Amino acid sequence: MAKKTVAKKKPAKDNAQDFSKYVRRFWMLFAGGVFAFFFMFLLASWGALGEMPDHTILENPKTFLATEIISSDGKTLGKFYLDDNRTPVDYEELPKQLVDALVATEDIRHYDHSGIDFRGTMRAIVKMGRGGGASTISQQLAKQLFTKQVSSNKIQRVFQKVREWVIAIRLERQYTKEEIIAMYFNIYDFGNNADGIRSASRIYFGKEPKDLELKESAMLVGMFKNSSLYNPRPHRNPEGVKNRRNVVLAQMNKYEYISEQLKDSLQKTELDLNYSPESHREGTATYFRAYLDKFMKDWIKKNPKPDGSTYNLYNDGLKIYTTIDSRMQEYAEDAVARHMPRLQAEFDNQNTPDRNKTAPFLDLEPQEIKDLMNASMKRSERWRVLRAQGKSEKEIVASFEKPVQMSIFAWKDGQPSEIDTVMKPIDSMRYYKSFLQPGMMSMDPQTGHVKAWVGGMNYRHFQYDHVKQGKRQVGSTFKPFVYATAIDQLHLSPCDTIPRQQITIEAEKYGNPEPWTAKNSDGRYDGFLTLKSALGNSVNTATARLMDKVGPEPVVDMAKNLGITSEIPAVPAISLGTPDISVYEMVAAYATFANKGVYNKPVMVTRVEDKNGTILYQFTPETKDVLSAEVAYTTVNLMQGVVESGSGSRLRDSWRANQTLYKEIITGYPYELTNPIAGKTGTTQNQSDGWFMGMVPNLVTGVWVGAEDRAAHFKHISYGQGASMALPIWGMYMKSCYADEELGISKDNFEKPANLSIEVDCAKWKGNGDEGTNPADELDGVLDF
Known part of the structure; x- marks a missing residue:
């Protein structure tokens, strides 16, 4: 029988020693873990685990801040930024x-x-x-x-x-x-x-x-x-x-x-x-912001930081305080958005293939159209980019004939929209030439502050600015410069009479290359009329007579003193508005009349601050006396006749003539503007440019409408005149401004100068009669007609 072995029990003391060993290990591990944890914190604070910000950086963490564009009423119009808005x-x-x-x-x-x-x-x-x-x-x-x-x-x-x-x-x-x-x-x-x-x-x-x-x-x-x-x-x-x-x-x-x-x-x-x-091509005041971008970049080049480095327009968090009023800008953009699709619809209706085989161009031969398109190709961004890539002219021209996928602008139910399509670039260029474009600027004549700026319909698709960048023939809106010169030199009254008959200025006079004859659009050359009626109804022969009396040079000087910087040849034809001038220049010039003869250079930026509120730039007004208050007021009084009974009379609620004819394009009517208004319509010879310049005592606004090329235009003057193309925008804009009483747009009369020596009340004038049946000698020898 085998002997049984019995395991000996460990003493209790040994068991306690074994357990304490595990406890010691646990606490060693725990202490090591705590030490490692805090040591890792220490390493991190030393930067051993990666770069750490120091005290200075913690105080001023580096973040990119967009530059903010602020309106005169404290609203954000937009921002300049690259990556961080x-x-x-x-x-x-x-x-x-x-x-x-x-x-x-x-x-x-x-x-x-x-x-x-x-x-x-x-x-x-x-x-x-x-x-x-x-x-x-x-x-x-x-x-x-x-x-x-x-x-x-x-x-x-x-x-x-x-x-x-x-x-x-x-x-x-x-x-x-x-x-x-x-x-x-x-x-x-x-x-x-x-x-x-x-x-x-x-x-x-x-x-x-x-x-x-x-x-x-x-x-x-x-x-x-x-x-x-x-x-x-x-x-x-x-x-x-x-x-x-x-x-x-x-x-x-x-x-x-x-x-x-x-x-x-x-x-x-x-x-x-x-x-x-919020992008550079969308939002409010896009064309103004594009102008501001260039303004700021030019300013930055000339104004370094205190340490000598250059300000970054997109990252430094600058604040640009502008004169634009966000409410007025909204009303201006809304007026353009309401009128342009209706005007465009009528233009497109007149340029269907069965009505115009060379649409959108009129009166051009095939070779002329080809030359026009070739010239446009060479001015295009596509041409510039491909040329920079080293492409030959043949290759570039071929690229314009290759269909590509693109999104094109279109009006849909009166709203701007985009259409995805496949089209040849050359065809898209011609397509875009069929669109009418607006340019509009509004300014306070007493301060020079620009309140609204609309350079086009849609900046995403049409980036050319028609306020300051674009210059077009001004038509009859140039005539007040001629009248002002004549009033200044000859002390004329709006009630003076002048013959309507045709006038030809000989070639030898003023260095003309050939004789120049002024013609009236209505074909009338009979009788006499007052200067107020002549300007109100834009009678060409009357303006030409005044030009012949004072000479082109003084008129050019007057225009230059009024702030026109565009080239103006000293020839009689300028009296009818042949020069190309920008909306920006025209508004500033007209504002001089409303400001009692004192020219204020337009102001768009009042100050620039850095992110800490330090003022970096503050504008200095630029003003000059151009006319006496008497001459300025008399010229304004003449232009009031345009709205009272002339081509601008549809701004009044009483206007009913041809309402049915224009119902497709006259947007916002009736305007019901019964307060004193001075203004002038302008229409070029082939109906390619429509203008309206309108002013009240504390606001002057100019509107231009036309296509990119002068060859694209209305066939008839009924639609292609300033009163149909541009005036509705002005009327809707002013109606909205007056509805917003906080803006304080004046409804008062223009202030009459003390001791006015020129009679402007024709009821008191001895001739008494707007159509002026009086003979020329009623002028008492002032003018020799």
């Missing part, structure tokens, strides 16, 4: 519900920790991240400002997380809790060029952050999770954005920021976006 706001400008939504969703213990939420961190570790992340707002800000997203390498990710913790703690020491919240809202990229909360609220809802509603605030906070995934734009992820917004509302209810009833009601609502993209 960011304009910071202070904490005080953030609505309470926006801050509450952020704290409830991203960091409920924001006001209790010092940069790291250890409680949340332990929860995330225990649940392996399934219970949500543990990044505080301070950590997320640190990540946005100073760290970059690394690859999926877990060790690198740990190192980055430690760096974020260290930076978060430093941020907490450097800034208040409120400042950290504001910085986080300002730094985040909400997509679609919406960098920072201010751009986001403007782009997605068309309002400033302080005006955001609760559900709008919740949507924007929801985008912090992933602005690319939760993109609210149509055809992106609107349903996902709505769901994420509802999560934010639920979080706000969970932490008792809002009631459950309010949460439930808001979760049922739609996003109600007001998507207003």
